[in-house]
Amino acid sequence: MIRWLVNALDDRLGSSTFLRHALRKAFPDHWSFMLGELAAYCFIFIVATGTYLAFFFHPSDVPVIYHGPIRSLDGRSMTEGYASVLQLSYGPAIGLVIRQAHHWCADVFVAAVVVHMGRIFFTGAFRRPRELNWVIGLTMLLLVMLDGFTGYSLPGDNLSGGGLRIANSIALSIPLIGSWLAYLLFGGTFPTHDVTSRLFPIHVLFLPVAIGALLGLHVAILWHQKHTQFPGKGKTERNVVGSPLFPHYALKSLALMLSTFGVLLLMGGLIEINPVWEYGPYDPWTLASPAQPDWYIGWLEGALRVAPRWALRFPGHTIGAPFWPAVFMPAVLFGLLYLWPVIEQFFTRDDAEHELLQFPWQNPARMAFGVGILTYMALLLGAGSDDVQARIWQIDVQEIAWGYRIAIVTLPFIAALFAWLICRELQRRHAEDKPNRVLLIRSQDGGFEEERVSTP
Amino acid sequence: MTVAVALWLVLAIVAAVAFATGFALDASAQIEGGSLGLACLSIACALIVWSRHLMPHETVVDEQHPKRSTARDRGDAIDELENGLGQVARRPWLVRLGIAAASVLGIAALFPIRTFGPNPQGRLGVSDWKSGSQLVREDGTPLRADMVEFGSVATAFPQGYIGADRVAAMANDAVVVLRVTPQALQLPPERRNWAPGGYLAYSKICTHLGCPLGLYRQGPQELMCPCHQSVFNVLDGGSVVFGPAARALPQLPLTIDADGNLRAGGGMSDFVGPDNWNYGA
Amino acid sequence: MMTVLAAAILAASNALGAALYAAHCSSCHGADLKGTGNGPSLQHAGAAAVDFMLRTGRMPLEVPDTEPLPAPAQLTSSQIEAIVAFTVAHGAGGGPPIPSVRPSDALARGRVVFDGNCQACHGALGTGAVAGYGWLAPPLYGDDATQIAEAIRFGPGIMPHFDSRLISDDDLDALVAYVGTFRHPPDIGGYSVEASGPVGEGLLAWIIGVGTGSIVMVLVGETLRSSPLSSRAKSPPLSSRAQSPPLSSRAKSRDSDQA
Numbered sequence: 001m002i003r004w005l006v007n008a009l010d011d012r013l014g015s016s017t018f019l020r021h022a023l024r025k026a027f028p029d030h031w032s033f034m035l036g037e038l039a040a041y042c043f044i045f046i047v048a049t050g051t052y053l054a055f056f057f058h059p060s061d062v063p064v065i066y067h068g069p070i071r072s073l074d075g076r077s078m079t080e081g082y083a084s085v086l087q088l089s090y091g092p093a094i095g096l097v098i099r100q101a102h103h104w105c106a107d108v109f110v111a112a113v114v115v116h117m118g119r120i121f122f123t124g125a126f127r128r129p130r131e132l133n134w135v136i137g138l139t140m141l142l143l144v145m146l147d148g149f150t151g152y153s154l155p156g157d158n159l160s161g162g163g164l165r166i167a168n169s170i171a172l173s174i175p176l177i178g179s180w181l182a183y184l185l186f187g188g189t190f191p192t193h194d195v196t197s198r199l200f201p202i203h204v205l206f207l208p209v210a211i212g213a214l215l216g217l218h219v220a221i222l223w224h225q226k227h228t229q230f231p232g233k234g235k236t237e238r239n240v241v242g243s244p245l246f247p248h249y250a251l252k253s254l255a256l257m258l259s260t261f262g263v264l265l266l267m268g269g270l271i272e273i274n275p276v277w278e279y280g281p282y283d284p285w286t287l288a289s290p291a292q293p294d295w296y297i298g299w300l301e302g303a304l305r306v307a308p309r310w311a312l313r314f315p316g317h318t319i320g321a322p323f324w325p326a327v328f329m330p331a332v333l334f335g336l337l338y339l340w341p342v343i344e345q346f347f348t349r350d351d352a353e354h355e356l357l358q359f360p361w362q363n364p365a366r367m368a369f370g371v372g373i374l375t376y377m378a379l380l381l382g383a384g385s386d387d388v389q390a391r392i393w394q395i396d397v398q399e400i401a402w403g404y405r406i407a408i409v410t411l412p413f414i415a416a417l418f419a420w421l422i423c424r425e426l427q428r429r430h431a432e433d434k435p436n437r438v439l440l441i442r443s444q445d446g447g448f449e450e451e452r453v454s455t456p
Numbered sequence: 457m458t459v460a461v462a463l464w465l466v467l468a469i470v471a472a473v474a475f476a477t478g479f480a481l482d483a484s485a486q487i488e489g490g491s492l493g494l495a496c497l498s499i500a501c502a503l504i505v506w507s508r509h510l511m512p513h514e515t516v517v518d519e520q521h522p523k524r525s526t527a528r529d530r531g532d533a534i535d536e537l538e539n540g541l542g543q544v545a546r547r548p549w550l551v552r553l554g555i556a557a558a559s560v561l562g563i564a565a566l567f568p569i570r571t572f573g574p575n576p577q578g579r580l581g582v583s584d585w586k587s588g589s590q591l592v593r594e595d596g597t598p599l600r601a602d603m604v605e606f607g608s609v610a611t612a613f614p615q616g617y618i619g620a621d622r623v624a625a626m627a628n629d630a631v632v633v634l635r636v637t638p639q640a641l642q643l644p645p646e647r648r649n650w651a652p653g654g655y656l657a658y659s660k661i662c663t664h665l666g667c668p669l670g671l672y673r674q675g676p677q678e679l680m681c682p683c684h685q686s687v688f689n690v691l692d693g694g695s696v697v698f699g700p701a702a703r704a705l706p707q708l709p710l711t712i713d714a715d716g717n718l719r720a721g722g723g724m725s726d727f728v729g730p731d732n733w734n735y736g737a
Numbered sequence: 738m739m740t741v742l743a744a745a746i747l748a749a750s751n752a753l754g755a756a757l758y759a760a761h762c763s764s765c766h767g768a769d770l771k772g773t774g775n776g777p778s779l780q781h782a783g784a785a786a787v788d789f790m791l792r793t794g795r796m797p798l799e800v801p802d803t804e805p806l807p808a809p810a811q812l813t814s815s816q817i818e819a820i821v822a823f824t825v826a827h828g829a830g831g832g833p834p835i836p837s838v839r840p841s842d843a844l845a846r847g848r849v850v851f852d853g854n855c856q857a858c859h860g861a862l863g864t865g866a867v868a869g870y871g872w873l874a875p876p877l878y879g880d881d882a883t884q885i886a887e888a889i890r891f892g893p894g895i896m897p898h899f900d901s902r903l904i905s906d907d908d909l910d911a912l913v914a915y916v917g918t919f920r921h922p923p924d925i926g927g928y929s930v931e932a933s934g935p936v937g938e939g940l941l942a943w944i945i946g947v948g949t950g951s952i953v954m955v956l957v958g959e960t961l962r963s964s965p966l967s968s969r970a971k972s973p974p975l976s977s978r979a980q981s982p983p984l985s986s987r988a989k990s991r992d993s994d995q996a
Contacts, residue, residue, distance in 0.1 A: 269489010670857020
C-alpha cells in the first residue's frame with residue numbers, strides 16, 4: 001500500500017528524493033522547541049472550529065426581535081448577528097462546545113505565541129540568519145491579536161460592542177488621518193449598520209489567509225535553515241542533532257497536537273467562556289461594570305486606564321489623550337521588537353551566523369531588556385483589571401490605579417537590573433566551572449608542582 | 457507499558473463512543489465536550505507513553521552549512537538580474553514613463569477606498585439637541601421633571617431621534633438627567649440658568665473613549681465611567697476629577713415647560729464624545 | 738375589648754422598639770433620630786430604608802463612617818419590625834415605605850429596566866462592581882425581593898433611588914423577578930469562572946492551556962538535564978560577545994571554491 005502510494009507520487013512529482021531526506025531530518029529535542037508547534041496546532045484547531053461557526057453566524061446588524069428559549073430576552077430588539085449566536089449557543093450542544101472551544105483556543109493561541117516568542121528571544125534564536133523569521137513571527141502575533149479582537153467583537157453583545165466603540169475612538173485620536181480612518185473603517189458615525197458585516201470578512205478571510213501564508217513561509221524557512229539547538233555534547237555550529245522526523249518526532253508532535261485539541265475541547269465543554277446571553281445585545285448608551293477585553297488586549301486597556309491626561313490642544317486641532325497609550329506607545333514598543341535583531345547586532349558587533357543557541361543568562365543585556373519588557377507588559381495587563389482587583393481586595397480603585405502608575409515606571413527597570421545582575425552572576429559561576437589551566441612548575445631538584453590558573 | 461498504551465487507546469474509543477451516544481441523545485455541552493476532549497486527550501496520552509517508553513530512542517545528525525550559496529551562484533544571480541535590467545534600462549525614457557504609468561494606476565486603484573465611508577466633517581461630536589428638544593426616555597415617553605427626584609438618575613434622548621434605525625443618533629445624544637439641591641451647584645457663571653430647580657443634564661458619552669457613563673455616585677455627586685474609571689463632577693459643569701479623560705463632560709441646558717416636561721434650553725455645551733484631530737477648529 | 742388589647746400590644750411593641758433603638762441605634766443616629774457626628778439623621782428616611790439596613794445586616798454598623806456591607810442580619814425579624822415601627826413613629830416616616838412586591842413573569846421587561854438602570858454599577862449578572870473611592874456596588878443575588886425593591890426605592894449609600902414615577906410598580910415587580918434569576922444563572926456552557934468575565938478566562942487560558950501544553954512538551958521532549966551538557970565539548974566559549982567558531986559572513990567557506 002505504501003509502496004503503491006510512494007510510487008504513484010514519485011511518478012508524477014519525483015517526490016522520493018525529497019521524501020527520503022525529509023523523513024530522516026533531524027529535529028532537536030528540547031521541549032521548548034515545541035512551543036511553536038503548540039501555537040501552530042492552535043491555529044489548525046481555530047480554523048477548523050471557525051469554519052464550522054462561519055456557517056451558522058449571520059454577519060448582520062439588521063435589527064430583529066428575539067423569540068427563543070431565553071425568557072429574559074424575549075421580545076427584545078437585537079442584531080441578527082447576536083440572535084444567530086444565541087441560536088447556536090442554545091441549539092444542539094455541540095454548537096456551544098465548538099463556539100466555546102474556538103474562543104478558548106484564541107486565548108490559548110496568543111499565549112502560546114507569546115511564550116514561543118519569548119523562547120526565541122531569550123535564546124537568541126532570532127540572530128542571523130533567522131532575522132526574517134523573527135519579523136514574520138512578530139507580524140503573525142499582531143495579526144493573531146487582531147483576529148482575536150475582530151472575532152470576539154462579531155457577536156454584537158454589549159461588552160464587545162463597548163470595545164468596538166473604544167477602538168473607533170482610538171482611531172479618532174490619531175492626528176491628521178484619524179477621523180477619516182475611523183469613518184472609512186466603520187462606514188460612518190459609530191455605530192453603523194455595517195460594523196459586523198465588515199468585521200466578518202476581516203476575521204474569517206483576510207486575517208486567517210494572511211496568517212496562514214505567513215505561517216507557511218515561517219515553517220518553510222525553518223525547514224530550509226534547519227532548527228537551532230542548545231550547546232551540548234556533540235553539538236556544534238555545523239550540525240543539527242536530534243530525533244528523526246519520522247516516526248519519532250512525528251509521534252511526539254502528534255501527541256502534542258491531540259493533547260492540544262483534547263484540552264481545548266474539554267475547556268469548550270466544561271468551562272463557560274464569553275456567555276454573550278448574559279451581557280445582552282449592544283446598546284451604545286448602557287454598559288455594565290466591570291468591562292474588560294480579552295486578555296491579549298488587556299495590556300492596551302491597562303495603558304488606557306493609567307495613562308495621564310496628555311491631550312495636546314493647539315488652535316484648530318487636538319491630539320486626544322488616548323493617542324499616546326493606545327497608538328504611540330504600542331508603535332514604539334513593537335517597533336523596538338521588530339528592530340531588536342538589528343539593535344542587538346549593533347551593540348554586540350556580532351553579525352556571525354549562529355546555529356547554536358545561547359542560554360538566556362549568557363546575554364545579560366538581552367535578558368535585562370526582555371525581562372524589563374515582560375514586566376512592563378505584565379503590569380499593564382494587571383492595570384487593565386484594576387477595578388476587579390479593587391473589588392476582590394476591597395481597596396479603593398483609585399489607589400490601585402496610582403499603584404500601577406508608579407509600578408509601571410519603576411518596576412521594569414528594577415526587574416531589568418535584577419535580571420542583569422543575576423545573569424552576570426551565573427556567567428561568573430559558569431566561567432569558574434571551566435577547567436582551570438594548570439601550570440606545572442619544575443623545581444630545581446626535579447620535583448613538579450601544580451599551580452592552578454583560572455582562565456580569563 | 458504496551459498495556460498502558462492499550463488502555464489509553466481503549467479509553468479513547470470509549471470516550472468517542474460516549475460522545476456519539478451523547479450527541480444522539482442530545483446531551484449537555486459538558487458531556488459532549490468532555491467526552492470528545494477526553495477521546496483526543498486519551499490518544500495523546502497513548503502517544504506520549506509510546507514515545508517515552510516504546511519508541512526506541514534514535515539520534516540523527518544532519519550537517520549544518522553556512523546559508524550563503526557559492527560565490528559563483530551569487531555572482532551569476534547578480535549578473536543575470538543586472539543584465540536583464542540593463543536591457544530594459546537602455547531605453548530610459550520608456551522606463552520612466554512605465555514607472556509613471558504604474559504609479560498613477562496604483563494610486564488610481566486606491567480611489568475606491570473613498571466609498572467605504574462618508575466625510576467625517578460636520579458629523580463628529582454633533583448631537584441632535586436643540587433649544588426646545590423634549591427629553592424622552594428610551595421607550596419614547598416624555599421625561600417629566602417630577603420623575604427625577606433628588607438622588608435619582610435617568611437616561612434621556614431628544615424626541616424624534618429614537619428607535620432601532622436611529623442607533624447612531626442615540627449613541628451620541630444620550631444624556632444623564634439628575635437633580636441636585638440648587639445650593640450645591642457650582643456651575644460657571646454663564647450656565648447659571650442651565651439647571652432650573654437643580655435639574656442637570658450631561659452627555660452620557662464619556663469624553664475619553666465614548667463609553668456610556670452609567671455609574672452615578674449620588675452622595676459625592678459624580679459620574680463614573682466603567683471603562684477606564686474617569687470620574688466627572690456634576691456640580692461644577694462636568695469637570696474631570698479622576699481618570700484619563702482630558703475634557704469636561706458636555707452639559708445640556710435644561711428648562712421645564714408649562715406641563716412639567718423637561719426640555720433642552722439649547723444645544724450641548726461642547727463637542728460630544730472623544731477628542732479627535734479636528735476638535736478645536 | 739379588642740381596642741384595649743390592640744392598644745396594649747401597640748404599647749408593648751413601642752416599648753420594645755424604643756428599647757431596641759436605644760440599645761443599637763441611638764449612639765450614632767441620635768436619641769431624637771436627628772443624627773450625631775457618627776451617623777446621619779433618620780428624619781424622613783422612610784420605613785424602607787430602616788427595614789433594608791437592618792434585614793441585610795448592614796446595620797447596626799460596628800464602625801461608624803465605613804460603608805455598610807451586607808452581612809447576616811443581627812436582629813430577629815420581630816425585633817426589626819419593632820424598630821421600624823418606632824422610627825417611623827418618631828420621624829422616619831415621610832420617606833419611601835416598605836414596598837410590597839410580587840415578582841412577576843415579565844422577565845424581559847425586568848431585564849430592560851435592569852440593563853438601563855442597574856448594570857452600570859452592579860454588573861451584567863448582578864455580581865457587583867466597584868463604585869469608586871472605596872465604595873462597592875454589592876452583588877445582588879443574596880437579597881430577597883423585598884430588600885431589592887427597598888434599595889431601589891430609597892437608594893442606600895451613594896446608590897441613586899428610583900421612585901414609582903421612574904420605575905413603576907409593575908416594572909419593579911418585573912425587575913425584582915429578573916434580579917431573582919441571578920441566583921441560578923443558566924451556565925449552559927459549564928463552570929462560569931466565578932462570572933469574572935475575560936479576566937478569569939484569560940487566567941485559565943494560561944494556566945490550563947499553556948500549562949497542560951507545557952506538561953506534554955516536557956514529557957515527550959528533552960530537558961537540558963536529560964541531554965548531558967559538557968563544557969568541554971565543541972561548544973562555544975561562554976561569553977556575551979561573539980560565540981563559537983562563528984560562521985562569519987565574511988569568512989570564505991571551503992565549499993565556495995567547489996562549484
